[in-house]
Structures are given as C-alpha cells and as structure tokens.
Amino acid sequence: MADKLTVGTSPHIHGRELTSKVMWSVFLVLAPAGLAGVWIFGIPALKVILVSTLTCVVTEALIQKLTRKKIIIGDGSAALTGLLLAYNLSSSVPLWMPIIGGVFAMAICKHAFGGLGANIFNPALAARAFLLASWPKHMTEFINPALVHNGWVKLFSADTVTSATPLVMLKEGKVQSLAGLGLSYWDLFLGKRGGCIGEVCILALLIGAAYLLWKKYIWWQTPTGFILALGGLSWIFGQNGFFKGDFLFSILSGGLILGSFFMATDYVTSPLTRRGQLLFGISCGAIAFVIRRFGGYPEGVSYSILIMNAAVPLIDRYVRQKRYGVK
Amino acid sequence: MKSLIKEFTKGIAIENPTFGLVLGLCPTLAVSTSLINAIGMGVAATFVLLGSNIIISAVRRLIPAQIRIPCFIVIIATFVTINELMMKAFFPALNQALGIFVPLIVVNCIVLGRAEAFACKRPVLDSIFDALGMGVGFTLALCIIAAVREVLGAGTFLGFGLVKGFEPITVFILAPGALLTMGILIGIVNYWHIKLKTSKEITKAGCDGCK
Numbered sequence: 001m002a003d004k005l006t007v008g009t010s011p012h013i014h015g016r017e018l019t020s021k022v023m024w025s026v027f028l029v030l031a032p033a034g035l036a037g038v039w040i041f042g043i044p045a046l047k048v049i050l051v052s053t054l055t056c057v058v059t060e061a062l063i064q065k066l067t068r069k070k071i072i073i074g075d076g077s078a079a080l081t082g083l084l085l086a087y088n089l090s091s092s093v094p095l096w097m098p099i100i101g102g103v104f105a106m107a108i109c110k111h112a113f114g115g116l117g118a119n120i121f122n123p124a125l126a127a128r129a130f131l132l133a134s135w136p137k138h139m140t141e142f143i144n145p146a147l148v149h150n151g152w153v154k155l156f157s158a159d160t161v162t163s164a165t166p167l168v169m170l171k172e173g174k175v176q177s178l179a180g181l182g183l184s185y186w187d188l189f190l191g192k193r194g195g196c197i198g199e200v201c202i203l204a205l206l207i208g209a210a211y212l213l214w215k216k217y218i219w220w221q222t223p224t225g226f227i228l229a230l231g232g233l234s235w236i237f238g239q240n241g242f243f244k245g246d247f248l249f250s251i252l253s254g255g256l257i258l259g260s261f262f263m264a265t266d267y268v269t270s271p272l273t274r275r276g277q278l279l280f281g282i283s284c285g286a287i288a289f290v291i292r293r294f295g296g297y298p299e300g301v302s303y304s305i306l307i308m309n310a311a312v313p314l315i316d317r318y319v320r321q322k323r324y325g326v327k
Numbered sequence: 328m329k330s331l332i333k334e335f336t337k338g339i340a341i342e343n344p345t346f347g348l349v350l351g352l353c354p355t356l357a358v359s360t361s362l363i364n365a366i367g368m369g370v371a372a373t374f375v376l377l378g379s380n381i382i383i384s385a386v387r388r389l390i391p392a393q394i395r396i397p398c399f400i401v402i403i404a405t406f407v408t409i410n411e412l413m414m415k416a417f418f419p420a421l422n423q424a425l426g427i428f429v430p431l432i433v434v435n436c437i438v439l440g441r442a443e444a445f446a447c448k449r450p451v452l453d454s455i456f457d458a459l460g461m462g463v464g465f466t467l468a469l470c471i472i473a474a475v476r477e478v479l480g481a482g483t484f485l486g487f488g489l490v491k492g493f494e495p496i497t498v499f500i501l502a503p504g505a506l507l508t509m510g511i512l513i514g515i516v517n518y519w520h521i522k523l524k525t526s527k528e529i530t531k532a533g534c535d536g537c538k
Contacts, residue, residue: 100496108507112514133498 019116022217022267023076029208030083030262036191036201041091041143045197049086051095055102056082063111077116081105084124087198087258088302089131093138101127121309122269125302140168142194165194166253170239171298188252199255209261218265221277222284226260227251229285230292230301237293256288259301269309276312276319284308331456338460345468346516350436354428355469356505362485365473367421368428369466371410375432376441376465377458378406383446384454390447399442400433407433437465475508476500 038046060078064071073079085101105127113119132139142165164172166181166188183193191201198205212218231247238245251257264270264284271280284304291300344350354372358364382402383390390398411429414422422429432438441461446454474484480499482489498504 108511112510130498130503133501133503134496135494136497 018075019077020075023080025215025217026212026262027076027080027083029211030080030087030198032204032207033087033198033201033258034083036204037087037091037197040191040200041197045091047095048089048091048093048098048197049083052086052089052098052102053079053082055099056085056106059103059106060111063107064115067111069115072116075116078106081110081123084198084263085127088124088128088196088255090139090142090195091197092141092143097131097135097138101131104130117268119268120312121306122263122266125263125306125309128302129306140164142196144194165298166249167292167298170253171292185248185252188249193253196255196258199258202252202257205257205261209257212261212265218261219274219277221274222264222270222281223260225278225281226264226285226288227256227281229282230256230288231285233286233289234292237289250292254292254299255301259288259305260284263302264305264308269312271312271315271319273316273319273321276315279315279319280308280312283311331452334453334456335460335463338457338462338464339467340464341520342461343464343468343516344437344440344461345465345472346513348437348440349513350440351465352509354431354435355472356502356509358425358428359469359473359476359505359508360500361424361477361481361483362470362473363421364424365469366466367414367418368425369462369469371414371425371429372432372435372437372465373459373462374410375403375406375435376438376462377455378409379403379438379442380446380454380458381451383442384449384451387447395443395447396439399439399447403438403442404433437461472505472508472512475512476504480504 034045034049038049056078057073061071061073064073082098082102082105085105086098089098089101105123109121109123109126110116110119166183169181181193187193189202191203193200209218209223213220231251234250235245235247236243260281264281265277271277284301287304287307288300291297291303297303338344340347342348345352345355351372354368358368379399379402383399407430410432411422414425414429441454441457445457449457476499478484478489479496480501482493482495496504499508
C-alpha cells in the first residue's frame with residue numbers, strides 16, 4: 001500500500017507547459033518576421049540573425065560549463081535572446097557586432113545576475129543599448145528597401161542604399177507627415193521602410209503575436225497598454241498641435257509592435273499580475289513617447305522597456321493582491 | 328615594524344578602499360576615463376590622506392569627541408586647498424581634466440573614513456603607514472579601472488594608440504561603462520578573496536591536524 005501513494009509538496013496540479021515549450025513557441029512565431037526581414041533586406045539580414053543566435057547559444061553553453069552548472073541551452077531561452085537581439089539590429093551591421101552583443105547579453109545581462117529567471121533587464125534589449133552606445137554609427141545606418149527593392153533580384157545583390165528610418169526623418173524635421181516620406185500606411189504595415197531586421201514587417205509580427213495571445217503565452221494587458229499609451233500620447237501631443245498627431249504612424253513606424261508584444265512581455269522582466277502588466281505597458285508607452293518627442297533619440301521603445309524593467313519589483317509590490325479578509 | 332607593514336599592506340589588498348571597502352566611488356567612477364587622470368587623482372588623494380592622517384593623529388587628544396567631524400573637515404580642507412593650489416600652479420592641464428573632483432576630495436569617504444576609523448585612535452607612525460597603504464590601494468584600483476576603460480573605450484593606453492582599425496567600445500568611456508567595469512572587477516576580486524580564504528582554511532586545518 002505504502003509504495004502506491006506518492007507524497008509530494010504542492011503544487012499538485014500544473015499545466016503541461018514547460019519553459020522550453022514556451023520559448024521555442026515564441027521562437028517559431030517570430031520566424032515569419034525574420035523571414036520578412038530577410039526578404040526585405042536581403043542575405044546580410046540572415047547572416048546577422050544566424051550569427052547572433054549562434055553566439056548566444058554557444059556563450060550560454062560555455063558559461064554553464066565554466067560555472068559547472070547544468071547545460072540547458074536546449075530550453076531555447078538563449079536562442080530566443082539571440083533572435084530578438086538580431087531583430088533589434090540593422091541588417092548592415094558588421095558581423096562582429098552581433099557577436100559582441102550576444103556575449104554581452106548572455107554573460108553580463110543574464111548569467112552575471114544568476115541565469116534564466118534571475119536577470120533584471122531583458123538581455124537582448126540591454127545588449128542593444130550597449131551596442132547603440134558603443135557604435136552609434138553602425139547601429140543607425142539602415143538600408144532603405146523602398147528605394148532598391150524589387151523582389152528576388154535584390155536578395156542576392158550587394159549594392160544597397162542606406163537611409164534613415166521614418167522616425168529619424170521626423171525627428172530631424174525633414175518631413176512633416178507620411179506623404180512627405182513617399183510611403184503609405186500599407187507600406188509601413190508590410191515593412192517597406194528602413195529599420196531593424198525584425199521590427200519592419202508589422203504583418204508578420206502580428207501573426208505571431210496573435211498565436212501567442214491565443215495560446216495565452218502572453219496577456220493582452222502589456223501590449224495594449226503600451227500601444228495605446230504611445231499612440232494616444234503621440235496623437236494628443238502632435239507635432240502640429242493638439243489632437244493632430246498621427247496615431248497609426250506612431251505605431252507602425254518604429255519598434256513598437258516588436259517591443260510591446262515580444263520584448264515587454266518577457267516573463268522574467270515583466271510584472272506578475274495582469275494589473276501590474278497594464279501599468280507596466282502604459283508606463284512603457286509614456287516613457288517611449290517622451291523619448292521620441294523630447295529626447296535625443298528618434299526611437300524610445302527599447303529604452304522605455306529597459307527603464308520599466310528596473311521598476312518591475314516596485315510594480316509587483318504595489319499591485320499585490322490583498323488576501324481575502326485583510327482590510 | 329611588522330605591524331607597520333601590516334597597516335600598509337591591508338590598504339592595498341584586503342581592505343582596499345575601492346574593491347574591499349567600496350568607498351570613494353564618486354571620484355572613482357568619474358575620473359577613471361583615462362589612466363593619466365587616474366594617476367593624478369590617486370596621487371592627489373594620497374597626499375591629502377597622508378597630511379590629514381598625520382595631523383589628526385598628532386592632535387587626536389586635543390579634539391573633543393563631540394565636534395570631531397568638523398575638526399577633521401577643517402584639517403582635510405586645509406590639505407585639499409594646498410593640493411589644489413599646487414596642482415593649479417604646476418599641472419594646470421590635469422587640474423582642468425579633474426575639474427570639480429579636486430576640491431571634492433574634502434568630502435571623499437576614504438579620507439574622512441581613515442580619520443574617523445584610524446587616525447583619531449592610533450599613533451602618528453601607524454597613521455602614516457595606514458594613509459600610505461590606503462592611498463596606494465586607491466591609486467592602484469583607480470589605475471586598473473582606468474586602464475580597462477581607456478583601452479576598451481578609447482583604444483589608447485596613456486594616450487598612445489594601440490591597435491589600428493580597432494573601433495573602440497565607446498560605452499566604456501561613458502558612465503555605464505564605469506559601473507560595468509567596476510562591477511566586474513569587484514566580482515573578480517571577491518572571487519579571488521573567497522578562493523584565497525578557502526585554500527588558507529584548508530591548509531590551516533591540515534596543519535592543526537598534524538599537531
């Protein structure tokens with residue numbers, strides 16, 4: 001009788017979700033955006049993605065070997081960080097940049113804090129910030145697909161034209177509206193603009209995000225709060241006066257969709273409760289708006305997420321659920 | 328003599344003001360952008376430390392305990408003023424580079440900390456060796472941080488270019504690089520300390536067992 005009963009501690013009921021399953025799911029649903037990036041920017045984008053992902057996985061394996069921990073690169077968290085880092089880079093960066101970024105993300109941002117689940121900041125975004133502060137020239141040089149792209153031919157061609165992103169042009173005051181860029185909302189939605197590899201094709205990102213929302217891997221609170229806050233504030237405090245801002249342009253032109261659905265929802269670096277996540281998203285949106293509108297950088301999504309990462313413990317404490325019966 | 332050497336070496340190794348006691352971080356982080364600045368700052372702080380330690384230790388019986396901090400500050404400020412005037416006269420470029428951090432030595436935690444923790448309780452000779460040890464330890468730590476930051480962040484060493492075609496990691500010259508370098512170096516030093524301690528304990532236990 002005794003050996004038929006297993007005595008264990010709680011929790012006794014658990015979903016069959018494993019870290020590795022969630023991580024690889026996110027990895028896979030991000031693939032369309034990467035393919036779109038390769039389609040738009042050509043083979044260099046593919047190289048950046050491969051180098052970045054490989055570097056992160058190898059670095060994690062090395063660190064876990066050196067610190068005599070169990071090597072758990074199979075769970076996909078390192079590969080996902082590498083993929084997200086590549087999506088945050090321009091396709092024209094020299095290939096040593098994703099290598100340095102990947103090592104920084106894994107060694108300093110993740111394992112120096114104690115590995116998976118213990119890092120305060122999103123490793124991919126922290127590595128992006130590191131690279132942007134170190135080599136701003138490489139990080140802000142983007143290939144403009146709208147000028148050179150005509151299908152398969154360009155995929156294997158080396159000659160490219162670099163240009164600024166729509167947000168940079170807006171910041172520098174070169175253009176006032178979408179029409180001045182010669183782009184339509186549809187172009188922005190499909191990704192025919194200069195930008196980072198993974199952020200340009202909104203369509204592909206939304207397909208992936210929809211799957212994650214459907215499988216309940218992420219909750220709607222963070223992205224919704226983020227998008228509505230940034231879009232709403234951009235609309236209210238428009239460049240040409242109150243309530244004259246371009247809501248759609250502000251959403252489609254930067255890294256907002258990638259950031260809000262895939263980076264701000266990172267389990268480790270976002271609040272635990274839904275209310276906390278909503279607060280997190282709205283705060284991210286507000287900070288990103290302030291950086292875009294008043295700061296020195298044209299895009300503030302990555303910095304806003306990093307800043308709010310630091311505030312996550314505070315948010316968790318603030319929105320903690322009250323126990324039943326406690327006044 | 329042995330105790331004097333101990334007072335000197337403790338400031339360099341175990342009680343290193345930067346890596347061990349984690350004191351005086353403000354100038355450490357701010358001026359460690361280049362090696363020459365670090366040497367200048369280290370020497371200046373050592374001078375002030377030495378002067379203040381000697382005087383405070385000499386007059387320690389005259390200072391009433393209730394107002395010791397203002398007394399320390401007056402003594403320290405005197406030496407900082409001497410230091411600043413000398414620097415302005417003989418090393419104007421260095422003075423320019425260090426800027427506000429030269430007069431700020433007045434409120435440097437290391438100087439005040441040694442006055443409070445050591446000089447006001449111990450004889451002059453001990454205090455001299457303590458000040459020298461702490462000053463050298465601070466200078467060494469500052470130089471290590473500055474060397475890492477200058478080589479990585481600017482691609483130079485003492486102002487000389489190192490490798491052609493190397494694109495410097497600019498972030499190491501900026502503020503985040505200071506904190507990053509500092510954190511990693513403290514981590515390495517702590518790892519080393521722990522390793523040293525455990526190996527010592529093991530040998531001790533072995534010798535005790537033989538008796």
